[in-house]
Amino acid sequence: LVQKVIALPVALIGTSVADAFHSRIAMYAREDPQRIGKFFARTTVGLLLVGIVPTLVLVLWGGTLFGFVFGKQWAMAGTLAAAIAPWFLSQFVVSPLSRLILVLQGQEFKLIYDGVCIAGIVAVFVVAKLHGLPLVPTVWALSLANTFAYVVYFLVLLHVLRNRTPQPAGSEVLPMQA
Numbered sequence: 001l002v003q004k005v006i007a008l009p010v011a012l013i014g015t016s017v018a019d020a021f022h023s024r025i026a027m028y029a030r031e032d033p034q035r036i037g038k039f040f041a042r043t044t045v046g047l048l049l050v051g052i053v054p055t056l057v058l059v060l061w062g063g064t065l066f067g068f069v070f071g072k073q074w075a076m077a078g079t080l081a082a083a084i085a086p087w088f089l090s091q092f093v094v095s096p097l098s099r100l101i102l103v104l105q106g107q108e109f110k111l112i113y114d115g116v117c118i119a120g121i122v123a124v125f126v127v128a129k130l131h132g133l134p135l136v137p138t139v140w141a142l143s144l145a146n147t148f149a150y151v152v153y154f155l156v157l158l159h160v161l162r163n164r165t166p167q168p169a170g171s172e173v174l175p176m177q178a
Contacts, residue, residue, distance in 0.1 A: 002081045018096035033166040047093040058085040087143040090150035106160035113153035120145030
């Protein structure tokens with residue numbers, strides 16, 4: 001239920017935004033590279049603004065909301081939805097922006113995110129197993145680890161944006177003549 005209520009809308013909206021972002025960022029890379037940074041920032045802020053309200057509603061009232069809408073037996077699903085809401089917000093914002101990696105050919109930098117993500121997930125499960133953590137704290141820890149991984153991915157995207165954005169034609173710096 002949590003998957004369908006949260007992940008499906010995130011995936012549908014995120015994929016649509018990602019496709020539009022990809023085509024626009026590719027066009028800017030070819031025709032007007034100076035616009036890439038502003039478009040990236042505008043898209044980031046827009047996605048954050050769209051996602052923050054549902055995230056806050058879930059974090060603050062997820063258990064109550066699920067219990068009211070789906071019945072009391074689903075209140076725990078709402079508690080779990082509250083726990084994963086920050087993770088899905090970070091995914092909602094960063095995943096569409098990740099198309100920048102493809103357009104600016106920075107795929108090798110994605111390995112940083114992949115490593116952080118895998119290490120975080122493994123660490124959460126090892127700690128949960130060793131300390132006998134119950135379900136809800138384990139899911140919160142998993143959510144925070146994945147949220148952190150998406151923050152790292154966003155920083156990777158900023159690095160690629162700063163270092164791989166094409167320079168406008170005619171702006172090359174010529175070496176000094178002796």
